[in-house]
Amino acid sequence: MTTAVRVAWLAxxxxxxxxxxxxxxxxxxxxxxxLDVWGFLLRPEETAEAAVVTQxxxxxxxxxxxxxxxxxxxxxxxxxxxxxxxxxxxxLGINAGASLAxxxxxxxxxxxxxxxxxxxxxxxxxxxxxxxYLLGSGRRRTAxxxxxxxxxxxxxxxxxxxxQTIILTNQEAFNEFRFWTAGSxxxxxxxxxxxxxxxxxxxxxxxxxxxxALNALALGEQTGAALGVRVRRTRALTFLAVTLLCGAGTxxxxxxxxxxxxxxxxxxxxxxxxxxxxxxxxxxLGPAMLLAADVAGRVVIAPQEVQxxxxxxxxxxxxxxxxxxxxxxxxx
Amino acid sequence: MTAAEMPTHQARLAARRLSVGYDSRKVLxxxxxxxxxxxxxxxxxxxxxGKSTLVKALARVLRIQSxxxxxxxxxxxxxxxxxxxxxxxxxxxxxxxxxxxxxxxLVARGRYPHQGLFRxxxxxDADAVDTALRRARVEQLRDRLLTELSGGQRxxxxxxxxxxxxxxLLLLDEPTTFLDISHQVEVLNLCxxxxxxxxxVVAVLHDxxxxxxxxxxxxxxxxxxxxxxxxxxxVISAExxxxxxxxxxxxxxxxxxxxxxxxxxxxxTAAKGS
Ligand SMILES: Nc1ncnc2c1ncn2[C@@H]1O[C@H](COP(=O)(O)OP(=O)(O)O)[C@@H](O)[C@H]1O
Ligand SMILES: [Mg+2]
Numbered sequence: 001m002t003t004a005v006r007v008a009w010l011a012x013x014x015x016x017x018x019x020x021x022x023x024x025x026x027x028x029x030x031x032x033x034x035l036d037v038w039g040f041l042l043r044p045e046e047t048a049e050a051a052v053v054t055q056x057x058x059x060x061x062x063x064x065x066x067x068x069x070x071x072x073x074x075x076x077x078x079x080x081x082x083x084x085x086x087x088x089x090x091x092l093g094i095n096a097g098a099s100l101a102x103x104x105x106x107x108x109x110x111x112x113x114x115x116x117x118x119x120x121x122x123x124x125x126x127x128x129x130x131x132x133y134l135l136g137s138g139r140r141r142t143a144x145x146x147x148x149x150x151x152x153x154x155x156x157x158x159x160x161x162x163x164q165t166i167i168l169t170n171q172e173a174f175n176e177f178r179f180w181t182a183g184s185x186x187x188x189x190x191x192x193x194x195x196x197x198x199x200x201x202x203x204x205x206x207x208x209x210x211x212x213a214l215n216a217l218a219l220g221e222q223t224g225a226a227l228g229v230r231v232r233r234t235r236a237l238t239f240l241a242v243t244l245l246c247g248a249g250t251x252x253x254x255x256x257x258x259x260x261x262x263x264x265x266x267x268x269x270x271x272x273x274x275x276x277x278x279x280x281x282x283x284x285l286g287p288a289m290l291l292a293a294d295v296a297g298r299v300v301i302a303p304q305e306v307q308x309x310x311x312x313x314x315x316x317x318x319x320x321x322x323x324x325x326x327x328x329x330x331x332x
Numbered sequence: 333m334t335a336a337e338m339p340t341h342q343a344r345l346a347a348r349r350l351s352v353g354y355d356s357r358k359v360l361x362x363x364x365x366x367x368x369x370x371x372x373x374x375x376x377x378x379x380x381x382g383k384s385t386l387v388k389a390l391a392r393v394l395r396i397q398s399x400x401x402x403x404x405x406x407x408x409x410x411x412x413x414x415x416x417x418x419x420x421x422x423x424x425x426x427x428x429x430x431x432x433x434x435x436x437x438l439v440a441r442g443r444y445p446h447q448g449l450f451r452x453x454x455x456x457d458a459d460a461v462d463t464a465l466r467r468a469r470v471e472q473l474r475d476r477l478l479t480e481l482s483g484g485q486r487x488x489x490x491x492x493x494x495x496x497x498x499x500x501l502l503l504l505d506e507p508t509t510f511l512d513i514s515h516q517v518e519v520l521n522l523c524x525x526x527x528x529x530x531x532x533v534v535a536v537l538h539d540x541x542x543x544x545x546x547x548x549x550x551x552x553x554x555x556x557x558x559x560x561x562x563x564x565x566x567v568i569s570a571e572x573x574x575x576x577x578x579x580x581x582x583x584x585x586x587x588x589x590x591x592x593x594x595x596x597x598x599x600x601t602a603a604k605g606s
Contacts, residue, residue, distance in 0.1 A: 083430075
């Protein structure tokens with residue numbers, strides 16, 4: 001695979017993402033021409049259309065970009081770290097931790113505020129991830145990918161059981177949780193994006209810096225160590241990056257299925273198993289997939305909306321299965 | 333350090349009172365090994381005697397429990413991991429093949445120890461990869477998928493990856509296992525060529541006759557200890573092989589090279605004789 005081909009993929013993905021950003025701002029219950037949008041952004045007007053663009057559509061588009069990039073890159077890190085092409089950042093218990101925190105927040109405090117959920121969900125995600133890491137590391141041992149995955153499955157099961165217990169006994173928690181867990185980009189203002197962005201930026205920076213070490217480690221733990229990789233440190237930092245990215249993304253909009261699984265898989269198929277190329281490609285394709293899902297959700301049963309998280313799961317999963325089936329099974 | 337414990341000046345790599353193991357279990361207990369400069373050294377010994385453990389400890393892939401490993405006269409612990417990897421390359425017994433990786437991209441990963449935050453891919457790296465592909469004679473495979481290659485080709489590509497590291501020392505753990513005889517010879521010829529070009533090569537081998545034919549220096553191991561080390565013609569005897577491998581045998585001269593050739597005893601004649 002030549003560098004030219006890889007650069008072409010990045011350019012194509014960038015164009016696609018920009019196109020979808022434009023669509024996301026112009027399409028909705030009230031269609032607005034893309035050229036007008038530029039006008040509203042440059043010269044704020046007092047019209048209803050201008051308000052829709054600047055107060056609803058632009059924030060919604062921004063959060064799709066931030067969360068899409070975060071989830072896709074987190075998935076890429078997970079798949080590289082575990083050497084499992086089907087690993088999803090969810091297996092670290094992050095979704096379950098965020099869910100439990102949101103449910104507890106509602107049940108205990110009764111406060112219904114998206115910003116409040118965001119911080120609680122992020123704390124929950126981080127706590128679950130740290131728990132998984134400690135359980136997966138054991139006494140003085142390094143956290144091997146298999147032990148991490150096992151710990152993640154166990155903690156996810158326990159946390160999910162707790163979530164179920166609480167929402168079955170608390171009607172209000174049940175209602176709020178139902179909304180949160182569908183993964184919607186609607187009504188998430190700029191302040192949510194602003195709160196999530198620093199964590200996502202830190203995670204993305206780490207992901208790019210870790211790319212060469214993860215490439216070496218992909219040849220096996222011993223080969224990686226023989227090439228001079230600090231195995232334990234690389235794994236811990238990768239885990240930290242996944243927690244920042246997936247935790248902030250999930251906290252901002254609720255659990256979004258499939259972006260973290262499917263996008264890295266597609267990126268690898270395009271540019272090969274090389275983190276230095278697949279991380280930047282995920283960074284562009286993740287937003288594209290989430291934007292496409294969000295735009296589709298606005299039009300399929302208009303004037304009603306389907307949440308982006310439901311679209312990614314409904315459309316992404318069959319699409320993914322088709323792709324996987326068309327490739328040779330050994331290639332998995 | 334007493335004079336007796338000092339490594340001889342020509343030893344690039346040496347272990348002193350080295351103990352290594354997994355968790356609290358010791359596999360190697362206080363052993364001493366020397367890899368003389370610019371030789372092809374071969375490690376032999378029965379299964380599970382600790383050959384891989386020794387190679388991993390010498391390459392600092394495994395933590396040392398006690399004793400020390402000296403690389404060019406200084407303890408391994410005084411180098412950073414990348415500094416070690418710029419002097420010493422190691423291919424483990426079972427490296428992992430990432431799905432869909434091309435030969436050239438795999439070989440390029442050998443450049444990791446030469447890169448850093450402010451020194452990403454450079455012309456020097458590209459040249460090193462070209463040289464490594466040429467030395468391992470896999471240039472014509474550079475655009476192929478690793479998973480599409482035969483076992484012998486794959487092994488040479490892995491060696492090319494280690495060569496891209498451009499290290500004066502190369503440790504190979506069972507590079508010929510699972511290869512047919514002609515591919516084994518091909519890999520051993522490559523090792524010999526590398527040694528002639530100035531690399532100090534260490535390999536774990538199972539075929540004793542090929543090992544003794546190619547080795548300048550042989551290290552014979554048995555249950556976590558070193559039983560003998562030196563040039564094969566000087567150290568190999570029927571008693572040694574019998575003790576180490578629990579195999580009655582005769583040693584004759586290899587008609588091609590004059591090196592020791594192990595002929596296992598015929599069980600029928602052995603029974604008659606006793
Ligand atoms: N990762 C490991 N964890 C625990 N024990 C191991 C591990 N690797 C090897 N051993 C044990 O150490 C001993 C020496 O193994 P090894 O060095 O691989 O032998 P060899 O390469 O000579 O066949 C064996 O008893 C083996 O079971
Ligand atoms: Mg071995």
